[in-house]
Amino acid sequence: TGRQARNYKIGVIPGDGVGPEVIAEGLKVLEDVSRKDGFTYELTYYPYSAQHYLDTGETMPKAILEEYRTLDAIYLGALGDPRLEPGFIEKPVIMGLRFGLDLYINLRPIKLYAEQFCPLKGKTPADVDLVVVRENTEDAYTGIGGIFKEGTADEVAIAEMVFTRKGAERAIRYAFDLARRRNKKKKVTMVDKANAIRPMDLWTRTFAEVGEEYPDIEKEHAYIDAACMWMVKNPEWFDVVVTSNLFGDIITDIGAMIQGGLGVAASGNIHPGQISMFEPIHGSAPKYAGKGVVNPMAAIAAAGMLLDYVGERGSAARIESALQAALTSGKIQSLGADSGLSTSRVGELVREALG
Amino acid sequence: TGRQARNYKIGVIPGDGVGPEVIAEGLKVLEDVSRKDGFTYELTYYPYSAQHYLDTGETMPKAILEEYRTLDAIYLGALGDPRLEPGFIEKPVIMGLRFGLDLYINLRPIKLYAEQFCPLKGKTPADVDLVVVRENTEDAYTGIGGIFKEGTADEVAIAEMVFTRKGAERAIRYAFDLARRRNKKKKVTMVDKANAIRPMDLWTRTFAEVGEEYPDIEKEHAYIDAACMWMVKNPEWFDVVVTSNLFGDIITDIGAMIQGGLGVAASGNIHPGQISMFEPIHGSAPKYAGKGVVNPMAAIAAAGMLLDYVGERGSAARIESALQAALTSGKIQSLGADSGLSTSRVGELVREALG
Ligand SMILES: CC(C)[C@H](C(=O)O)[C@@H](O)C(=O)O
Numbered sequence: 001t002g003r004q005a006r007n008y009k010i011g012v013i014p015g016d017g018v019g020p021e022v023i024a025e026g027l028k029v030l031e032d033v034s035r036k037d038g039f040t041y042e043l044t045y046y047p048y049s050a051q052h053y054l055d056t057g058e059t060m061p062k063a064i065l066e067e068y069r070t071l072d073a074i075y076l077g078a079l080g081d082p083r084l085e086p087g088f089i090e091k092p093v094i095m096g097l098r099f100g101l102d103l104y105i106n107l108r109p110i111k112l113y114a115e116q117f118c119p120l121k122g123k124t125p126a127d128v129d130l131v132v133v134r135e136n137t138e139d140a141y142t143g144i145g146g147i148f149k150e151g152t153a154d155e156v157a158i159a160e161m162v163f164t165r166k167g168a169e170r171a172i173r174y175a176f177d178l179a180r181r182r183n184k185k186k187k188v189t190m191v192d193k194a195n196a197i198r199p200m201d202l203w204t205r206t207f208a209e210v211g212e213e214y215p216d217i218e219k220e221h222a223y224i225d226a227a228c229m230w231m232v233k234n235p236e237w238f239d240v241v242v243t244s245n246l247f248g249d250i251i252t253d254i255g256a257m258i259q260g261g262l263g264v265a266a267s268g269n270i271h272p273g274q275i276s277m278f279e280p281i282h283g284s285a286p287k288y289a290g291k292g293v294v295n296p297m298a299a300i301a302a303a304g305m306l307l308d309y310v311g312e313r314g315s316a317a318r319i320e321s322a323l324q325a326a327l328t329s330g331k332i333q334s335l336g337a338d339s340g341l342s343t344s345r346v347g348e349l350v351r352e353a354l355g
Numbered sequence: 356t357g358r359q360a361r362n363y364k365i366g367v368i369p370g371d372g373v374g375p376e377v378i379a380e381g382l383k384v385l386e387d388v389s390r391k392d393g394f395t396y397e398l399t400y401y402p403y404s405a406q407h408y409l410d411t412g413e414t415m416p417k418a419i420l421e422e423y424r425t426l427d428a429i430y431l432g433a434l435g436d437p438r439l440e441p442g443f444i445e446k447p448v449i450m451g452l453r454f455g456l457d458l459y460i461n462l463r464p465i466k467l468y469a470e471q472f473c474p475l476k477g478k479t480p481a482d483v484d485l486v487v488v489r490e491n492t493e494d495a496y497t498g499i500g501g502i503f504k505e506g507t508a509d510e511v512a513i514a515e516m517v518f519t520r521k522g523a524e525r526a527i528r529y530a531f532d533l534a535r536r537r538n539k540k541k542k543v544t545m546v547d548k549a550n551a552i553r554p555m556d557l558w559t560r561t562f563a564e565v566g567e568e569y570p571d572i573e574k575e576h577a578y579i580d581a582a583c584m585w586m587v588k589n590p591e592w593f594d595v596v597v598t599s600n601l602f603g604d605i606i607t608d609i610g611a612m613i614q615g616g617l618g619v620a621a622s623g624n625i626h627p628g629q630i631s632m633f634e635p636i637h638g639s640a641p642k643y644a645g646k647g648v649v650n651p652m653a654a655i656a657a658a659g660m661l662l663d664y665v666g667e668r669g670s671a672a673r674i675e676s677a678l679q680a681a682l683t684s685g686k687i688q689s690l691g692a693d694s695g696l697s698t699s700r701v702g703e704l705v706r707e708a709l710g
């Protein structure tokens with residue numbers, strides 16, 4: 001097509017539980033679109049997972065970050081295993097990637113494809129179409145803090161929420177640019193809790209200052225408690241939402257629900273211009289592992305986001321259309337593990353829709 | 356009726372905006388039930404509000420706490436005024452009460468009275484019937500932290516989340532006792548984020564330990580992001596939810612939505628056995644102030660919780676039934692300010708239902 005040969009180096013971390021099952025479906029879609037759209041890719045698999053830790057004692061070595069930096073993107077399944085403490089493997093792998101590669105944007109498109117999958121009354125696909133930009137490297141996630149007099153009646157635990165001007169500014173700027181690019185409601189809603197957590201005033205001020213550079217974009221503010229209410233009551237009020245790490249974690253999961261559940265929700269962990277990571281937002285779902293019943297659409301959507309990020313916009317758009325077609329085909333009645341459709345059957349339906 | 360004369364000393368802080376309007380309706384209900392149920396009460400009004408601050412320069416003096424301690428309960432409207440910085444008046448009054456009187460339980464019954472008011476598909480009053488026990492004196496609300504290099508590109512803001520064994524334990528114990536007393540699903544769900552915020556492990560361990568004293572109560576754990584999803588998808592999974600201050604703030608507001616909105620949601624700020632404070636959870640709603648359009652049911656429900664707390668269980672139950680009757684009467688189509696019914700008309704409907 002007159003364009004140069006396009007080849008992408010993709011790292012794959014299938015992870016635990018249902019991770020490998022859904023990633024397998026995403027990779028089949030990747031293969032299909034690459035053939036149709038004329039690009040190539042090389043996959044490098046990385047074994048980091050609970051099983052790998054149990055076998056070798058290794059979580060994810062810091063040194064591997066250098067190798068990752070030679071890739072274009074990472075495609076990740078899910079981490080976590082009931083044989084380990086909560087967070088034990090999630091932290092070194094997921095946080096290791098986010099912090100180690102400074103993936104400072106967690107991008108969560110929230111889009112309802114078919115009314116029937118929305119748990120809210122009277123909301124149509126036009127009402128649920130927003131993007132959350134979650135700051136991804138600061139806040140209560142830094143690991144700063146600890147426990148004093150652990151296990152005694154006098155025990156005190158402290159976790160520090162750390163916010164920086166740099167961190168808030170780059171997230172906020174990304175959100176404004178995105179609202180412009182989307183060209184929909186052209187609105188950015190910033191969510192904080194500065195009325196109770198005074199230091200979050202840093203976010204309030206940064207939003208006001210950066211906002212001045214975007215006179216064409218409407219600015220709105222909401223406290224996290226109110227924002228969560230609006231998500232349930234009036235999701236149509238949102239276009240782009242920008243918020244800190246912890247509140248972003250919460251609001252994106254509410255977002256997943258209103259778009260139909262974890263079966264369809266994907267996210268990007270992005271450092272613009274550098275290697276970035278894409279994942280379904282669901283976990284490893286140990287109780288479904290090996291059963292082939294989990295919906296792979298979230299992983300397929302994550303593959304779409306990955307392609308969009310590396311520059312294959314056409315393929316990304318075709319994947320999105322295929323997901324939408326499959327979801328509105330009437331062939332899928334539920335997006336949960338109770339759908340009666342196997343993981344690979346749903347993957348097949350999406351690939352059929354790809355044409 | 357053979358019982359001793361019952362008299363209660365109640366402090367009233369009408370506050371700002373719509374606060375005085377809704378409190379007025381709550382007080383009319385209080386008068387009605389006191390006459391019928393044979394108790395008396397003395398009201399002492401306190402002026403603390405944005406207007407009082409603007410007039411006098413005083414927010415809420417610490418010294419008043421001594422006087423409050425001679426009361427049985429405080430009935431509060433709402434605080435906040437756009438002429439002041441966010442949190443400027445809310446903090447000294449609401450936080451002043453919570454911290455100053457060590458009101459360590461924030462109690463939020465979440466009950467749907469009529470299906471039509473629920474924004475979720477297919478949920479009936481039987482599905483939305485839970486109570487959130489929010490720890491009310493710790494976490495990111497202590498005010499510990501600050502801002503370094505404010506206003507520069509190097510600005511860093513820190514807010515400390517502080518958790519203590521004592522604080523977690525008394526909230527958790529209250530939750531277990533409540534699940535027993537409710538005698539419904541007999542389940543307590545503890546919500547934290549210990550997978551990312553390791554010090555919150557204090558909550559995880561305390562829940563496990565205290566839980567051993569309650570073999571008759573089912574224990575369940577959820578991370579805050581998952582818990583918010585369940586609130587939207589499966590509120591029927593919950594009975595009693597216990598969580599830390601910040602997550603409690605968020606989850607109780609989602610709870611307000613699924614029970615029909617801020618028009619009906621009330622809370623108690625409680626130190627068992629001591630003076631406690633009851634309030635609608637909505638704010639001062641400046642844009643509706645003076646218009647007489649805001650639904651007073653939340654304030655009326657708060658009056659019911661106050662009476663339950665001081666020991667007038669019969670009156671409290673009658674208020675709850677009256678709210679339910681008014682809500683299912685077909686006379687109220689919306690619980691928002693757009694209902695077409697005035698604040699006093701809705702108050703009247705509740706009093707009519709009281710009989
Ligand atoms: C006013 C605000 C600081 C307060 C809080 O966050 O606790 C309010 O949202 C509440 O829930 O009572």
Ligand SMILES: CC(C)[C@H](C(=O)O)[C@@H](O)C(=O)O
Nearest residue numbers: 090091094249281550551580
């Ligand atoms: C696994 C967990 C620590 C993680 C987070 O809180 O960020 C997850 O919920 C997510 O949103 O990716």
